Amino acid sequence: MIASVVFLFSVVVSTAQRNDVxxxxxxxxxxxxxxxxxxxxxxxxMMFGDIKKERIALNEISLWSxxxxxxxxxxxxxxxxxxxxxxxxxxxxxxQDILQxxxxxxxxxxxxxxxxxxxxxxYQTMGDLFISWKDSNAVVTNYNRVLDLEKAIATxxxxxxxxxxxxxxxxxxxxxxxxxxLSTTKKGSINVVLSLYRKENAQIKTxxxxxxxxxxxxxxxxxGMEFVTVAQPSVKDGTIKQEGxxxxxxxxxxCLIRISSVTNYDNKTGSLTTEDIIERAFxxxxxxxxxxxxxxxxxxxxxxxxxxxxxxxxxxxxxxxAALTTNQRLINYNKGExxxxxxxxxxxxxxxxxxSSSRPxxxxxxxxxxxxxxxxxxxNGDYHLNINIQMNYWPxxxxxxxxxxxxxxxxxxxxxxxxxxxxxxxxxxxxxVAHVISNPWFFTSPGEGAAWGSTLTGGAWLCEHIxxxxxxxxxxxxLKKYYQVLKGAAQFLQSILIKEPTHGWLxxxxxxxxEHAYKMPNGFVGNTCMGPTMDMQxxxxxFNACITASTVLKTDAQWRNELxxxxxxxxxxxxxxxxxxxxxxxxxxxxxxHHRHVSHLYGLHPYDEISxxxxxxxxxxxxxxxxxxxxxxxxxxxxxxxxxxxxLHDGEHALQMFKQLVKPVVxxxxxxxxxxxxxxxxxxxxxxxxxxxxxxxxAGLAEMLLQSNEEEIELLPxxxxxxxxxxxxxxxxxxGFNISIDWKNGKLVNCWVLANNNADCTLLYAGKKIKxxxxxxxxxxxxxxxxx
Numbered sequence: 001m002i003a004s005v006v007f008l009f010s011v012v013v014s015t016a017q018r019n020d021v022x023x024x025x026x027x028x029x030x031x032x033x034x035x036x037x038x039x040x041x042x043x044x045x046m047m048f049g050d051i052k053k054e055r056i057a058l059n060e061i062s063l064w065s066x067x068x069x070x071x072x073x074x075x076x077x078x079x080x081x082x083x084x085x086x087x088x089x090x091x092x093x094x095x096q097d098i099l100q101x102x103x104x105x106x107x108x109x110x111x112x113x114x115x116x117x118x119x120x121x122x123y124q125t126m127g128d129l130f131i132s133w134k135d136s137n138a139v140v141t142n143y144n145r146v147l148d149l150e151k152a153i154a155t156x157x158x159x160x161x162x163x164x165x166x167x168x169x170x171x172x173x174x175x176x177x178x179x180x181x182l183s184t185t186k187k188g189s190i191n192v193v194l195s196l197y198r199k200e201n202a203q204i205k206t207x208x209x210x211x212x213x214x215x216x217x218x219x220x221x222x223x224g225m226e227f228v229t230v231a232q233p234s235v236k237d238g239t240i241k242q243e244g245x246x247x248x249x250x251x252x253x254x255c256l257i258r259i260s261s262v263t264n265y266d267n268k269t270g271s272l273t274t275e276d277i278i279e280r281a282f283x284x285x286x287x288x289x290x291x292x293x294x295x296x297x298x299x300x301x302x303x304x305x306x307x308x309x310x311x312x313x314x315x316x317x318x319x320x321x322a323a324l325t326t327n328q329r330l331i332n333y334n335k336g337e338x339x340x341x342x343x344x345x346x347x348x349x350x351x352x353x354x355x356s357s358s359r360p361x362x363x364x365x366x367x368x369x370x371x372x373x374x375x376x377x378x379x380n381g382d383y384h385l386n387i388n389i390q391m392n393y394w395p396x397x398x399x400x401x402x403x404x405x406x407x408x409x410x411x412x413x414x415x416x417x418x419x420x421x422x423x424x425x426x427x428x429x430x431x432x433v434a435h436v437i438s439n440p441w442f443f444t445s446p447g448e449g450a451a452w453g454s455t456l457t458g459g460a461w462l463c464e465h466i467x468x469x470x471x472x473x474x475x476x477x478x479l480k481k482y483y484q485v486l487k488g489a490a491q492f493l494q495s496i497l498i499k500e501p502t503h504g505w506l507x508x509x510x511x512x513x514x515e516h517a518y519k520m521p522n523g524f525v526g527n528t529c530m531g532p533t534m535d536m537q538x539x540x541x542x543f544n545a546c547i548t549a550s551t552v553l554k555t556d557a558q559w560r561n562e563l564x565x566x567x568x569x570x571x572x573x574x575x576x577x578x579x580x581x582x583x584x585x586x587x588x589x590x591x592x593x594h595h596r597h598v599s600h601l602y603g604l605h606p607y608d609e610i611s612x613x614x615x616x617x618x619x620x621x622x623x624x625x626x627x628x629x630x631x632x633x634x635x636x637x638x639x640x641x642x643x644x645x646x647x648l649h650d651g652e653h654a655l656q657m658f659k660q661l662v663k664p665v666v667x668x669x670x671x672x673x674x675x676x677x678x679x680x681x682x683x684x685x686x687x688x689x690x691x692x693x694x695x696x697x698x699a700g701l702a703e704m705l706l707q708s709n710e711e712e713i714e715l716l717p718x719x720x721x722x723x724x725x726x727x728x729x730x731x732x733x734x735x736g737f738n739i740s741i742d743w744k745n746g747k748l749v750n751c752w753v754l755a756n757n758n759a760d761c762t763l764l765y766a767g768k769k770i771k772x773x774x775x776x777x778x779x780x781x782x783x784x785x786x787x788x
Contacts (some may be wrong), residue, residue: 003588019317020344023147023326023681031667032057032373033679033689034327036147036154038178040171040300041359041404043261044370044401045178047169049145049156052136056169056180058126061370062265063227064440066121067219069271071105071445072425079103083510084498087530092520096528099510100149100450103426106354109448110437116376117634119220121439125372126229126261127198127213129180134191135161143228147681149345149352152304153297171304171356175288175296178259182252184637188237190252195245200375201528204245209233211247214278225272229261230281256293260284267362270414281620289676292410294326309354310400311730313705314348315340315723327680328397330664340723343658343701349682350698351399353394353691363440364407365392371683378671378688383438385458386514387597391636391692394606394643394699397472398706400695400738405469410460411438419444423492433458436514450470451527456496456516457538460489460633464538464606467545471710471734476552483549487556493539494566500530500585505571505582506529508539513583514599531571531585534602541607543567573603573610575620580602580625581618594630596637598644601625605643608709612649623648631660634674635684639696646703651718654704661697705741708733715741715751716764735759737774747784754779763787 028050029035035057044059079102086095108118111515116122133260134261142159156167163186171178184190194211196204202215210232217224231604233240238252260281264273276375288296321329321339331340357369367381367388374381382388389408396405419432427433434444438453463486470479497506516669540760543563550556576587581689583590585602601622604610610618626644633641645654665677665685676693684693704718705728713733729740738754742749748765755774763770768787772780 003596016734018060019316019321020295021149021348022345023149023349024324025145025327025680026143026325028143032371033667033683033685034478034681035373036145037082037356037369037683038147038152038154038169038171039356039370040173040176041355041357042362043171044357045169045171045259046371046373047145047147047154047156047167049167051140051143051158051160054131054133054167056131057371058229058259058261059370059372060126060227060261060263061357061366062263062267062440063124063126063217063225064265065116065124065219065224066119066439066441067222067224068441069107069119069220069443071107071109071443072422073102073104073106074425075148076102076426077424078429078509082527087509087528088498088501090476092526092528093524095510096450096526097455099528103454103510104450105445105448105453107529109445110380110382112448113375113379115380117218117220118379120443121217121224121441123366123368123372123377124375126215126227127196127202128502129257130195130197131167131180131182131260132193132195134193137538144597148552149348150305150308151307152352153207153301157605158403161189162186165190170297170377172288172296173300175284175291175300177284177288178261179296180259180287181293182255182257185255187253188251190235190238190249192249192254192255193243194233194249194257196229202456205248206242206245208539209240209242209247211245212278214562219429223598224500225276226264227262228277228281229259229657230278231257231259232285233257233591252623258285258639259548262396265440270440280626281781283341287750288497304355307401307404308351310536311351311728313344313726313728315344315726317341325680326682328662330662330678330680333659334663338722342662343723346658346662346682346694346719347698347701350395351401353694354395354401354404354698357691358393358404358407360403360406362407364411367434367690367692371523378686378690380439383546384436385461386436386440386599386633387461387640388636388690388692390461390465390606391639391696392690393695395695395702397468398702400732402451402469402472402732405465406460408465409469409482411637412466413482415444415459415462416485416488418442423495427492427496428493429495431488431493431495432459433489433492434462451512452515453562454510454512454528456508456511457535458728460493460538460542463489463545467541467549468606470549472549472732472736474736474759479549480553483553483555486542486549487559487646488545490542493542494563497539497566502585504569505585507571507585508535508571510610511535514597516583516595516599518584519589519591521564521588525591529584533573533581533583536571537573537600537603537607537609539570540567540609548730549695573621575617575621578624579621580628581621589696593628594632596633596639598625598629598637601644605640605647605703608647611647611709619648623650631657633676634672634686634690635661635678636686636690636696638676639671639684639693639700642697642700643703646700646718646785647707649717651704651720651723652679654700654718655720655722658697658701661693702731706731706733708735708737710734713737713739713753714765715739715748715763716743719743719746721746733759734759737761750783752781
C-alpha cells in the first residue's frame with residue numbers, strides 16, 4: 001500500500017560510522033599521493049604531516065600560466081572538401097594525410113602536454129608553507145594522521161619530549177582562507193620556523209609577523225597571471241620574530257596561521273584584472289580576524305555539511321579495520337579480505353573531492369581537481385574534453401551535488417565565442433565547436449597532433465551536462481539560459497554531416513573515435529574516418545535534446561522540424577560480426593583491441609539510448625564489446641567500465657571493476673597509459689594522478705544503487721551479492737526526485753521518494769513496478785510488498 005507523507009525525509013546522518021569517513025596514516029607522506037587533500041572550491045591544501053619539516057602544499061584553482069592565443073588556422077576550411085571526398089571514396093589514408101597537415105592548431109598548441117612555458121599554459125602549484133620543528137631529533141611516538149571527510153579537517157598528532165602535538169588544517173568555506181593550528185599539551189613547547197617557498201617566478205618578503213609570496217607566471221614570451229600568498233601567524237604564549245624571510249615561533253602553546261592566496265584571474269571574463277591582489281589577500285586575512293578559530297571551523301564545517309550530508313550511504317561495519325591505515329585497507333581488500341565500508345569510503349571521498357574542488361562562480365575542477373605540487377602538471381592539468389572533465393561531473397546530479405556543476409555549465413558557455421571562430425576556420429560551419437583540449441582562456445582549436453587532437457565532439461559532449469541538469473531538475477529558467485549554447489553545438493554538427501555512400505546515412509566527417517585507431521581490410525591503420533559511433537550517439541542525444549528544449553521553451557519550430565528529420569537519417573548503432581557494437585560505420589578491426597577508450601559505448605553511458613530494458617540486443621552487443629575490450633586500463637577507463645557494467649545490471653562485474661580500480665599503486669610521478677589503480681590517499685592513478693577516476697567511480701557506485709530516465713526509476717539495479725545489507729539516502733533521479741533506499745539480505749525493505757516537482761514516474765525493482773503520480777514537496781514511502 002502506498003503511503004504519502006508531507007514531511008521532508010531527512011538525509012542527514014547524525015552518527016556516521018568512522019571507517020567510511022576517515023583516511024588514516026601512521027607515517028608522514030613521502031609523496032603528495034600520500035598527503036591529505038583539503039579544499040573549499042577555490043583554495044587547496046595538502047597536509048604531508050612531517051614531524052621535522054612539515055610541508056603544506058598550497059593551490060588556488062585559477063593559477064595558470066599562459067594566456068589567450070589565436071590558434072585557429074584560418075585557411076583550414078579549404079581542405080575540408082578534399083578530405084571528405086577522400087573519405088567518401090574509401091581513401092582514408094589520403095584524407096588523414098591532409099587532415100594531419102592542416103586540421104591542427106596554429107603554433108605550438110598545448111606544447112604536447114607540456115605547455116607551462118607556452119602560450120597555452122599549465123595549471124600550477126601556488127607553492128608550499130613549510131613548518132620546521134626545532135627539536136626534531138627527539139624520538140616521536142603515537143604518530144597519527146587523519147582526514148575527516150565528514151568535517152573537512154585534516155589532523156596530525158604525535159608525542160615528543162613528553163608532549164603531545166596537534167596540527168589541524170582546514171580550508172574555510174566561509175572566510176575563504178586556509179587555517180593551520182599547532183597546539184601542544186605542554187605549555188610553551190612549540191618552537192618552529194615558518195617559511196613560504198616557490199621554486200620559480202616568485203619573490204618572498206617578510207614584515208610585521210607576515211610572510212608574503214608574490215609572483216607572475218609566464219604567458220609564452222609575455223607576462224601572465226599575477227598571484228600572491230600571505231601567511232600570518234599568531235601565538236598563545238611565546239614570541240614571533242623575523243629572521244630573513246622566515247618567521248621564528250618560540251615557546252608557544254598554540255600557533256595559529258592564516259593563509260590567503262589570490263590571483264588576478266577574472267572568473268567572469270576569463271581575463272586578467274589590474275586590481276591590487278595583495279590588498280585583496282590581506283582583506284581575507286583581516287575579515288577572518290573577526291572570528292575565533294573554533295567558531296570559524298564550526299561554521300566552515302556546517303557550510304560543507306550542507307552539501308556533504310545531502311547524500312549518505314551506509315554499509316555494515318567491519319570492526320577489525322578500525323585501526324588500519326587506509327593503504328593497508330587497500331592492500332587487504334586487494335587480497336580479497338572483506339571491507340564493506342571501503343566502497344562507501346571511496347564514494348564519500350569522491351563527493352568530498354567534488355565539494356572541495358568545484359564552487360559556483362569559479363573554474364571547474366581540472367584534471368587534478370585543484371591539487372597539484374607541480375609547475376608542469378601532467379597534460380598541463382587542463383580540461384580534456386574527450387571524457388575527462390565530463391567524468392569529473394558525473395557524480396554531481398546523481399549524488400545530490402547539482403549546484404556544483406555550475407562551473408561546468410558556465411565554462412561550456414564561455415567556449416562559444418572562440419568555438420564559433422574555430423567552426424568557421426576549419427569547417428566553414430555554423431554554430432560552435434570545441435575539440436579535445438581547453439584551458440581558462442577557452443581554447444577551442446584542434447590539438448597540435450591531429451591523430452588525437454581533431455576529435456570534434458568535445459563541446460557537444462559538454463552540452464550533455466547542461467541537458468542532464470535540466471533532466472534532473474526540470475528547471476526551465478536554466479534551460480532558457482543555456483538553450484543557445486545547446487543550439488549552437490547542434491548547428492555545428494548539422495553543418496558537417498554528409499551522406500556516406502553505402503546506406504545514405506548522415507555522418508560526421510572528418511572525425512575519429514577518441515585516441516583509438518581502426519584497421520581497414522586493405523591493412524591501413526588510421527584514425528580519420530566518417531561517422532564514428534560515438535559521434536552519431538552524441539548527435540542523436542544533442543539533437544533530441546534541442547527538439548525537446550525548443551518544445552518546452554516554445555521556440556524554433558522550423559528548426560525543430562529540421563532536426564526531427566535529420567535524426568532519422570543519422571547512422572544507427574550497428575552490431576558487428578563478432579556480436580559487439582561497431583565503433584565505426586564499417587565493421588573494421590580495432591587498431592588496439594584492449595584500448596582504454598571505449599567511446600562507442602557512450603550510448604550506454606553517460607547517454608542512455610542503449611539499455612537492458614529497452615534495447616536488449618544492443619545491450620548484449622555492448623556487453624560483448626566490454627568482454628572483448630577487457631577490464632584493464634588506466635584509472636579513469638576502469639571507472640567508466642564500472643559505470644558500463646552497472647548500466648548492464650551486472651553488479652558482480654561492476655564490483656570487480658571497482659576492486660580493480662582500488663588495487664594499491666605505489667606513489668610516484670611516472671606517466672603510464674595502463675595499469676591504473678589507487679594511491680595510498682585514495683587519489684586515482686591514471687597513472688599519474690588524475691581525479692576523473694575518483695569522480696567516475698563515485699558515479700558508478702551510485703549507478704549500482706539507483707538508475708533513472710525520464711519515465712522510470714530503477715532501485716538497486718546492480719546490487720552485488722556481497723552488499724547484502726545497507727541503506728542510501730538522498731540519491732537523485734531524473735524528473736526531480738530524491739530517493740532513499742533500505743535493503744537487507746539482498747532484498748529491498750523500504751524506499752522513500754521525495755518529489756521536487758509535480759511529475760509521474762514508474763518505480764522498478766526486481767522486475768516489478770509501481771506507477772506513481774507525485775505532488776511537489778511530498779515524500780512517498782514504499783515497502784517491498786507494494787511492488788506488483
